[in-house]
Amino acid sequence: MTSYIHGEIETPVGPLPRIATKWTHLDRWGALKTRWSVGRMKYRVRPGIYAVGNPDRDSRVFVTGNFKLSFDHLRRNLEGLNCWILVIDTKGINVWCAAGKGSFGTKEVVRRIRIHHLAQLVDQRKLILPQLSAPGVSAHEVRKMTGFTVVYGPVLARDIRAFLDAGLKASDEMRQVNFPLFERLKLIPVDIFYGKQYMLIVPLVFLALSGLNPQGYSFDLALNSGWKPVVNLFSGYLAGCALTPALLPWIPFRRFSIKGVVTGWFVAVPLLLAGTLGISLMEKVSWFLMMGGLSSFMAMNFTGSTTFTSLSGVQKEMKTALPAQIAMASLGLAGWIITRFIFI
Amino acid sequence: MNRFVYLTDVVTLELDVTKCTGCRMCLVVCPHAVFGIENKRAVILNKDLCMECGACAKNCPEGAINVKSGVGCAAGIINGLLRGTEPTCDCGEGSSSCC
Structure with a gap:
C-alpha cells in the first residue's frame, strides 16, 4: 500500500512517481507501530527517485x-x-545507523546515482544528504566517482527550510545532536522489547521455582x-530499560x-517495603543482587540507543561491567533458590 | 548547554594538523562540535565529546583524521564477542530487531 504516491511525472528518464508531502493517518499509524517495534524491519520504501511538486532539470x-520513517520525515518537510x-x-534501517554500518555508504549512493540515471534527470550537480549519513559517505569520493x-544538510529534516533559506548552510545548532527527554522516551519501547523472546519463559520458570519448599514441592505455594x-x-x-x-x-x-x-535498587526499595522481595534477609539480598544485575545489563544496553557513547568507552565499561552483572545475577539466583529450601 | 559526556580519556580520535588544509569538512559533519579552527587549520576542541562515529575521518579529503570507529553499543559488542568478529549490530536481512 503506497498511499503517499500521487500519480506520475514525465521525465527524460521515464515516468517517476510523485509523492505527497502531507502525512495521512496511515503514515501516523505506521510511525506509531514502528516506535513500538511492530513490523519495524519491514517498514520500507522502494529505492528510486521520487518527485515532490513539479521539479525540473535544475531542481534540488x-x-x-x-526506512519509511526517514522518508516520511523528509517529505513532510519539503x-x-x-x-x-x-x-x-x-x-x-534509519540514516544514522545505516551510515554507521556502511549500508548508507559511498558505494550505495554512487550505485543509485548510476542505476537511476540521475545525471540525465538533472543538470545541476549538487546532492543534499542528511548530515548523519556522513559516517558512511565520503563526500569527496562521491564527487570523484560521479561528478555530484x-x-x-542539517541533522533534522525539520531544519531543511532554514538550511535552504540560508543558502545551503546549517547553523551550529542544526549540526549538533542533542538527546533531550522526549527523544529518549521515544526509544524506550524498542528497548523494552529487547528481551521479548524471554518475556514468557523466564517468569514461568520463576513461578515454577516458587513452589519449592523444605517439604518438597507445592503447587499452591507456586500459585499463591x-x-x-x-x-x-x-x-x-524496566528500571534498566525504561x-x-x-x-x-x-x-x-x-x-x-x-x-x-x-535505578534497579531504587525500585527494589518500595518492593522491599511491600514485601515482594521475601521475608528472610538472604532472600532480600538475593533479590537486590538479581534486580541490580538485570537493571545494570539493560541500562548498559541502552548505550546502543544513545547519541553520544563511543565504541572505546562502551568496550572499556563492559570489560568490568559484564562479569559483575553475571556474578550479581547468578549469586542472586543461587541465593534465592537456596532460600526455597531453608526458609518458608 | 547541557551536554552528555561519557567516559573520558578513552576516545581514539587523532588529527594530524600538518596534513590539514582547513577545508572545515570535519566541522560540518561532526554531530558533537568536537572540532574548531585555529590559524586556518582544524583543532580538536572537545575530545571527550567524540562518539567515534567516524564521519570526520571519512570526509577528510587529506586523510588527516584517524579514529577507530564503530558501534558504541553493548548489544553490538556482545554480538561481536559471540561471533568472534568486530562489534556488529545484527541488522542483516531477516533479523528481527535493530536500532
Whole structure:
C-alpha cells in the first residue's frame, strides 16, 4: 500500500512517481507501530527517485535511506517545494545507523546515482544528504566517482527550510545532536522489547521455582506466591530499560552499568517495603543482587540507543561491567533458590 | 548547554594538523562540535565529546583524521564477542530487531 504516491511525472528518464508531502493517518499509524517495534524491519520504501511538486532539470536532489520513517520525515518537510528525492537502499534501517554500518555508504549512493540515471534527470550537480549519513559517505569520493557534489544538510529534516533559506548552510545548532527527554522516551519501547523472546519463559520458570519448599514441592505455594518474583523481575528489567533512559542525566555516575544498579535498587526499595522481595534477609539480598544485575545489563544496553557513547568507552565499561552483572545475577539466583529450601 | 559526556580519556580520535588544509569538512559533519579552527587549520576542541562515529575521518579529503570507529553499543559488542568478529549490530536481512 503506497498511499503517499500521487500519480506520475514525465521525465527524460521515464515516468517517476510523485509523492505527497502531507502525512495521512496511515503514515501516523505506521510511525506509531514502528516506535513500538511492530513490523519495524519491514517498514520500507522502494529505492528510486521520487518527485515532490513539479521539479525540473535544475531542481534540488535530496538523498535519504529507505526506512519509511526517514522518508516520511523528509517529505513532510519539503511541502511546497519542487524537488527530487533519491531513496537509496539501507535495508529499512534509519540514516544514522545505516551510515554507521556502511549500508548508507559511498558505494550505495554512487550505485543509485548510476542505476537511476540521475545525471540525465538533472543538470545541476549538487546532492543534499542528511548530515548523519556522513559516517558512511565520503563526500569527496562521491564527487570523484560521479561528478555530484555532496552537501550535508542539517541533522533534522525539520531544519531543511532554514538550511535552504540560508543558502545551503546549517547553523551550529542544526549540526549538533542533542538527546533531550522526549527523544529518549521515544526509544524506550524498542528497548523494552529487547528481551521479548524471554518475556514468557523466564517468569514461568520463576513461578515454577516458587513452589519449592523444605517439604518438597507445592503447587499452591507456586500459585499463591509465584507472582512476587515475577513482579520483582519486571521491575528490575524496566528500571534498566525504561527508568534509566528517562532519568539519564539525573542519575549519578557516567557508566550506564552503574546507573542501572542505582535505578534497579531504587525500585527494589518500595518492593522491599511491600514485601515482594521475601521475608528472610538472604532472600532480600538475593533479590537486590538479581534486580541490580538485570537493571545494570539493560541500562548498559541502552548505550546502543544513545547519541553520544563511543565504541572505546562502551568496550572499556563492559570489560568490568559484564562479569559483575553475571556474578550479581547468578549469586542472586543461587541465593534465592537456596532460600526455597531453608526458609518458608 | 547541557551536554552528555561519557567516559573520558578513552576516545581514539587523532588529527594530524600538518596534513590539514582547513577545508572545515570535519566541522560540518561532526554531530558533537568536537572540532574548531585555529590559524586556518582544524583543532580538536572537545575530545571527550567524540562518539567515534567516524564521519570526520571519512570526509577528510587529506586523510588527516584517524579514529577507530564503530558501534558504541553493548548489544553490538556482545554480538561481536559471540561471533568472534568486530562489534556488529545484527541488522542483516531477516533479523528481527535493530536500532
